[in-house]
Amino acid sequence: MKGKEVLLYGRLISRPAFISLILLLNVAGFFYYIYYFNKQGYLPSPFIYDKSDTFMDLFNVLYWAYDEGRYIEWGAVYPPLSFLIVRGWNFLLMGGGLGDPANMREGSLGLILSFLLIYLTLPILVLRLRQWQEFSLIQKILIYFAVVLSAPMLFSLERGNLIIFCPLILALGTSTVGTPRAFYIALLINFKPYFAILMIYYLARRNWRGFVSCAAIAGMIFLATGLAMDDNFLVFFGNLLSFSKEETLFSLREVLALPSSVSVFSYVLGHPEGAAFAAEVVTAETIFRFIAVIETIKWLVLGLSVASVFFKNTALRDGEIFAILVVAISNLGIWVGGYTFILYLALVPVLIKMQKKRVYMLYIFLLAIPLDLILILNESIGLQYSYLADESIEIFWQLGAGSFIRPGINLLFLLTLTYEFAFKVKKPKAECFLEKHPASSPRAF
Numbered sequence: 001m002k003g004k005e006v007l008l009y010g011r012l013i014s015r016p017a018f019i020s021l022i023l024l025l026n027v028a029g030f031f032y033y034i035y036y037f038n039k040q041g042y043l044p045s046p047f048i049y050d051k052s053d054t055f056m057d058l059f060n061v062l063y064w065a066y067d068e069g070r071y072i073e074w075g076a077v078y079p080p081l082s083f084l085i086v087r088g089w090n091f092l093l094m095g096g097g098l099g100d101p102a103n104m105r106e107g108s109l110g111l112i113l114s115f116l117l118i119y120l121t122l123p124i125l126v127l128r129l130r131q132w133q134e135f136s137l138i139q140k141i142l143i144y145f146a147v148v149l150s151a152p153m154l155f156s157l158e159r160g161n162l163i164i165f166c167p168l169i170l171a172l173g174t175s176t177v178g179t180p181r182a183f184y185i186a187l188l189i190n191f192k193p194y195f196a197i198l199m200i201y202y203l204a205r206r207n208w209r210g211f212v213s214c215a216a217i218a219g220m221i222f223l224a225t226g227l228a229m230d231d232n233f234l235v236f237f238g239n240l241l242s243f244s245k246e247e248t249l250f251s252l253r254e255v256l257a258l259p260s261s262v263s264v265f266s267y268v269l270g271h272p273e274g275a276a277f278a279a280e281v282v283t284a285e286t287i288f289r290f291i292a293v294i295e296t297i298k299w300l301v302l303g304l305s306v307a308s309v310f311f312k313n314t315a316l317r318d319g320e321i322f323a324i325l326v327v328a329i330s331n332l333g334i335w336v337g338g339y340t341f342i343l344y345l346a347l348v349p350v351l352i353k354m355q356k357k358r359v360y361m362l363y364i365f366l367l368a369i370p371l372d373l374i375l376i377l378n379e380s381i382g383l384q385y386s387y388l389a390d391e392s393i394e395i396f397w398q399l400g401a402g403s404f405i406r407p408g409i410n411l412l413f414l415l416t417l418t419y420e421f422a423f424k425v426k427k428p429k430a431e432c433f434l435e436k437h438p439a440s441s442p443r444a445f
Helices: 002-008 015-040 056-065 080-092 101-106 109-127 137-148 151-159 162-175 178-189 193-205 208-229 235-245 263-270 272-278 284-311 318-330 338-351 357-368 402-422 429-436
Strands: 375-386 391-400
Touching: 015 137, 015 151, 015 357, 056 080, 056 101, 056 109, 056 151, 056 162, 080 109, 080 162, 080 208, 109 137, 109 151, 109 162, 109 338, 137 338, 151 162, 151 338, 151 357, 162 178, 162 318, 162 338, 178 193, 178 208, 193 208, 193 284, 193 318, 263 272, 263 284, 263 402, 272 284, 284 318, 284 402, 318 338, 318 402, 338 357, 338 402, 357 402, 391 402
Parallel strands: none
Antiparallel strands: 375 391
16 A cells, blocks of 8 residues: 555655665675675775774874974864864873874774764764654664765764764754854854855855854854964964865875765876876876866856855755755865765755755765775785784775765756756745644655
């Protein structure tokens, strides 16, 4: 009977079945990662090729949290808040501040376990927010395990990146209004500066007071945490500018691990190693043309997405504006990284109420599942220390299909949102009321 109902209403698949499919694939991927680790002594693609670097996003920040040369010597592009949080976190766990990052990692089991606990807890807090009320308990449980076992989340865990805090802060920001919203956006900016793009929301709404409030709160957080941590914290802005202009900062293997932007292709083609490889097939002039086309398309879609927010702002709900801005952030460049895919958890309650909801869920499906298990390249890069195995092992660098599929899907995601916004009309008040007070209905995508 349920199958007939799904067919009658034109539903291709019920919501629980869809979530279960993602969960099933992610569980399969998770057990493959465990199997591969037990057999090889290190994690396969999409995890970073440097197997000695596990959790080092966390411990590099921790090390420099105790060193005042963080902005002068290291050239940090992390706002002071990140260093202050990690240092306070370490203090609460009675951790030390001695030794290099690797040594600090060896003596910080408590910090690693607490990071794992936070990783497992934060998605629960997101799913408990009121915008998830139309999801049943069983659906939330399925979503929870699908999320924590997804490739982008596991990638963020393995790196020990502080972006794991951001989905909750983003969800809080999109579910509140006024000063609380301004505070949460300001907090996000002080975690990752690219979240300043979310302030476009205020400009599109012509909410000048909100814009000024958000900027002021962000500035106060930055100033207060900067003064608390480092006399040279203003050098951060110069570091950020230099970082954005650096053309060969990352190795090819690093950017291909879990890319979110099509800029990964132009970066690879423009990198000396990638250009040398491509030169065997095409001319240098053709390579430059490919790079120009890729970047032109990307910036054109980004520009159109922002324009759609301004031209259609009266027809858009707040959550829809934040959704397209978050997807735009993820498409900006290689420097935002595949970590940003975990932010999409906060967007799901918004996306499922949009006209092309099934298309958006398909995109999220493709971004979340372990596509990297489909190998394109598998080559030895020699002996390397594996932190998880605690021994030197011959490492095979793997390039999976996800490195090629995810960036294209992500740009298509942004383009589809832009297309829907372009033809969106202002909703009547009755419909807006129903959106704010959703009635019980069959839950299917």
